[in-house]
Amino acid sequence: MSDKNISKKIKIEDVTSLPLELESQQKASKEKIGSVTEGKLTLYDRQKRNVERFHELLRKKMTRQLASSMVACVHCGMCAESCHYCLSRPDDPQMTPVYKADQIRRIFKKHIDWTGRVFPKWVKAGSPVTDEDLNHLKNIVFGTCSACRRCTFNCPMGVDTALLIRFARGILTDLGIVPEGVFNVSRDQWETGNQMAVTEEDYLETLDWMKEELQEELDNPDIDIPIDTEDCDFMYTINPREIKFDPRSISHAAKIFHFADEKWTMPKWGWDQTNFGLFSGDDKLGAYVAKNVYEAAERLRAKRIVISECGHGYRSTRWEGYNWAEYDQNIPAESVILTLMRYIQNGRIKVNPAKNSEPVTFHDSCNIARSGGLLEEPRWVLNKVCSDYREMSPNRRENFCCAGGGGLLSMAEYKPLRMEVAKIKADQLKATGAKLVCTICHNCVDGLTDLIKHYDLDMKVVQVLELVSHALVV
Amino acid sequence: MSDILYFLENKVQIVALSFLLFVYILRIFWLFRFKSRKEQSYSEGNATACIAHSMLNVAMPWAMESIRKKPFFYIQFILFHMGVIFAIAATFIIPYGPQLFNIQAVVWIFQFIVGMAFIVGMFRLYRRFANPSIRLISSRDDYFSLILMIFYFGVAFLAIPNNYHRSEWPLILFFALTAFFLIYVPFSKIGHYLYYPFTRFFLGRTMGHRGVYAKRKKCRYPEGL
Numbered sequence: 001m002s003d004k005n006i007s008k009k010i011k012i013e014d015v016t017s018l019p020l021e022l023e024s025q026q027k028a029s030k031e032k033i034g035s036v037t038e039g040k041l042t043l044y045d046r047q048k049r050n051v052e053r054f055h056e057l058l059r060k061k062m063t064r065q066l067a068s069s070m071v072a073c074v075h076c077g078m079c080a081e082s083c084h085y086c087l088s089r090p091d092d093p094q095m096t097p098v099y100k101a102d103q104i105r106r107i108f109k110k111h112i113d114w115t116g117r118v119f120p121k122w123v124k125a126g127s128p129v130t131d132e133d134l135n136h137l138k139n140i141v142f143g144t145c146s147a148c149r150r151c152t153f154n155c156p157m158g159v160d161t162a163l164l165i166r167f168a169r170g171i172l173t174d175l176g177i178v179p180e181g182v183f184n185v186s187r188d189q190w191e192t193g194n195q196m197a198v199t200e201e202d203y204l205e206t207l208d209w210m211k212e213e214l215q216e217e218l219d220n221p222d223i224d225i226p227i228d229t230e231d232c233d234f235m236y237t238i239n240p241r242e243i244k245f246d247p248r249s250i251s252h253a254a255k256i257f258h259f260a261d262e263k264w265t266m267p268k269w270g271w272d273q274t275n276f277g278l279f280s281g282d283d284k285l286g287a288y289v290a291k292n293v294y295e296a297a298e299r300l301r302a303k304r305i306v307i308s309e310c311g312h313g314y315r316s317t318r319w320e321g322y323n324w325a326e327y328d329q330n331i332p333a334e335s336v337i338l339t340l341m342r343y344i345q346n347g348r349i350k351v352n353p354a355k356n357s358e359p360v361t362f363h364d365s366c367n368i369a370r371s372g373g374l375l376e377e378p379r380w381v382l383n384k385v386c387s388d389y390r391e392m393s394p395n396r397r398e399n400f401c402c403a404g405g406g407g408l409l410s411m412a413e414y415k416p417l418r419m420e421v422a423k424i425k426a427d428q429l430k431a432t433g434a435k436l437v438c439t440i441c442h443n444c445v446d447g448l449t450d451l452i453k454h455y456d457l458d459m460k461v462v463q464v465l466e467l468v469s470h471a472l473v474v
Numbered sequence: 475m476s477d478i479l480y481f482l483e484n485k486v487q488i489v490a491l492s493f494l495l496f497v498y499i500l501r502i503f504w505l506f507r508f509k510s511r512k513e514q515s516y517s518e519g520n521a522t523a524c525i526a527h528s529m530l531n532v533a534m535p536w537a538m539e540s541i542r543k544k545p546f547f548y549i550q551f552i553l554f555h556m557g558v559i560f561a562i563a564a565t566f567i568i569p570y571g572p573q574l575f576n577i578q579a580v581v582w583i584f585q586f587i588v589g590m591a592f593i594v595g596m597f598r599l600y601r602r603f604a605n606p607s608i609r610l611i612s613s614r615d616d617y618f619s620l621i622l623m624i625f626y627f628g629v630a631f632l633a634i635p636n637n638y639h640r641s642e643w644p645l646i647l648f649f650a651l652t653a654f655f656l657i658y659v660p661f662s663k664i665g666h667y668l669y670y671p672f673t674r675f676f677l678g679r680t681m682g683h684r685g686v687y688a689k690r691k692k693c694r695y696p697e698g699l
Contacts, residue, residue, distance in 0.1 A: 062508050063508050063509055063510060063511055064505060064506065064508040064510040064672070064676070065676045066508070067505055067508045068505060068672035068673045068676060069673055069676075071505075071669050072666055072669035072672070073666075074666045075608070075612060075613070075616050075663070077605070077608045077611070078541075078547070080607055081540035081543055081544065082539060082540050091606075093606045093607040093609070093610040093611075094610070095607075096607050096611065098611050099607070099610060099611050102611055114504075114661060115661045115662070121614065122613065122614050122615050122618075123614075123615045124613035124614075152677065153538070153539075154538050154539055154540035154541075156532065156538070156541070156551070157666065157669070157670060157673055158528060158531070158670070158674040158676075158677040158678075160673070160676070160677060318515065319684055322513075322514035323511055323513065323514050326514065327514060328514050329514060329516050332516065333516075369686075370686065371684070372684060372686070373518055373519060373681075373684040373685035375686075394539065397686065398539050
């Protein structure tokens with residue numbers, strides 16, 4: 001591996017002491033945007049007693065699941081064996097998941113648990129004193145963990161550290177103590193209903209453009225990307241990144257749906273299946289975005305919701321969103337990978353694996369594998385459409401994070417550390433000898449592309465829809 | 475047997491055990507005070523099977539990569555916790571079934587197990603001091619609990635032969651320590667076994683519901699969709 005682009009090991013203090021950037025918050029305050037005036041988005045206010053408010057929120061938001069993970073840790077340190085931050089920086093004791101979790105656990109012990117309230121020093125209980133301490137906590141929970149849940153699966157006690165990290169993020173979000181990128185994306189999703197502030201006009205124009213290209217490619221003027229059609233077999237939801245940066249993924253999907261003779265539609269509103277609430281820990285945002293999708297499917301009387309290739313979008317829309325929104329699921333929802341499986345199984349599309357002859361490996365998105373349960377399905381599809389599939393090691397539930405998960409792609413200030421700890425993933429990719437790394441997550445596409453560039457790997461990132469579309473026998 | 479040893483073996487143990495039970499009940503009520511979230515999405519797996527899988531995780535060293543990478547750690551874990559079980563068993567055998575320790579082989583087995591646990595404890599203490607990552611997260615309770623356990627194993631080793639007619643001191647110390655343990659445990663990390671079923675239940679339920687483990691073979695959606 002070439003070291004020419006690999007930066008020197010960074011000092012962790014440089015990360016944990018990063019200041020709270022407030023430019024975007026000040027701009028939002030001046031412009032009096034709706035999400036701020038309506039109290040959906042909290043701005044940081046140094047005049048408010050933020051530390052006290054933090055303690056109140058800690059008590060208010062505590063659940064049984066969280067409390068048991070707070071008290072069950074025995075400080076055995078086994079989680080260090082699984083974390084890509086630790087494995088890439090083995091000499092840095094602040095990288096262990098337990099250390100990161102302890103930054104919130106110590107506050108729990110001091111204010112909620114028994115022994116810590118009476119004898120705080122005995123159990124290392126403590127409390128933030130100033131807003132600067134909260135900012136320090138912000139840098140730890142947002143900047144030094146991708147909440148990949150690898151440590152959770154490797155904890156003998158079953159402590160869900162990723163859940164604790166998200167919990168701490170959520171409290172800080174309620175105080176406006178967040179990285180600027182988190183604030184910006186949350187604002188966009190509150191304001192426009194999608195993470196990338198795509199306007200309805202841009203959305204419809206891009207779909208129209210993709211439709212025309214597809215009509216031209218297949219020389220068939222009847223091919224359509226239907227919008228707001230009622231009573232379809234499914235409503236297709238996407239990641240706004242597909243509109244902004246990767247519209248081909250939509251045309252790949254549309255092409256496959258066309259050959260499968262599918263009755264499908266995309267909604268005019270409620271099309272964004274991604275959900276920044278998962279990363280910011282903001283359940284209110286999570287509920288709002290998820291509900292947009294569920295209500296769109298109900299409005300269109302769709303028989304199913306199909307979720308395009310997106311890790312956190314799948315986890316949020318398929319699993320977490322119903323809980324955040326307190327919304328009993330009444331319409332089935334599935335990843336597009338299951339839809340593809342069904343097409344191939346039922347002979348609705350024909351594929352030729354020889355059309356994808358380059359060696360390909362599969363990267364499991366954390367949110368889809370460890371937190372979503374899709375393990376064998378993408379492999380089944382890839383084995384049908386590729387002639388040289390190579391498994392990476394470790395894989396499935398044990399695969400490593402692309403290092404860009406947990407919303408880290410939106411937090412530029414943490415990129416140097418993210419790239420340093422991506423080494424473990426880079427080594428893993430290189431060992432496969434594959435030329436293509438396939439993933440079913442747009443977030444992982446960017447995370448993997450970053451590390452491939454950084455570590456100078458001879459590889460390209462692809463997605464399943466692209467490979468299936470390429471393998472189609474027309 | 476002196477009055478003090480009889481008192482420690484019987485009344486003190488019962489009072490201390492009752493206290494432990496009382497605090498544990500309070501602790502469980504405390505935990506249930508927090509709201510619990512229910513799953514509102516359709517299930518794609520067998521949550522019950524996954525809860526069982528999660529609970530039995532402790533007996534499946536192959537199930538976790540961290541253990542596969544460090545099998546010696548698992549062996550230590552087994553020996554240490556076997557030591558705890560055997561030492562606790564001794565606190566019941568000595569007052570209620572002392573004839574069992576008339577069998578020399580049983581005494582040797584018990585002594586071997588708690589002796590090994592003592593060695594593992596020493597090793598773990600060294601690791602806690604020597605490993606910077608572990609040192610950073612360790613609290614006074616972590617050190618105290620471990621030292622206490624090591625001491626307890628050592629005393630148990632001496633007490634298990636139950637030779638009170640030769641010397642009562644190992645037995646007095648053993649039962650006094652046991653009583654102290656029973657009172658201290660609910661407030662320290664040693665009480666982690668109380669929380670194990672909870673964390674494992676929640677993790678198993680969530681992951682089972684999603685089919686991360688124990689996935690349903692057939693998709694629950696209607697055919698033809």
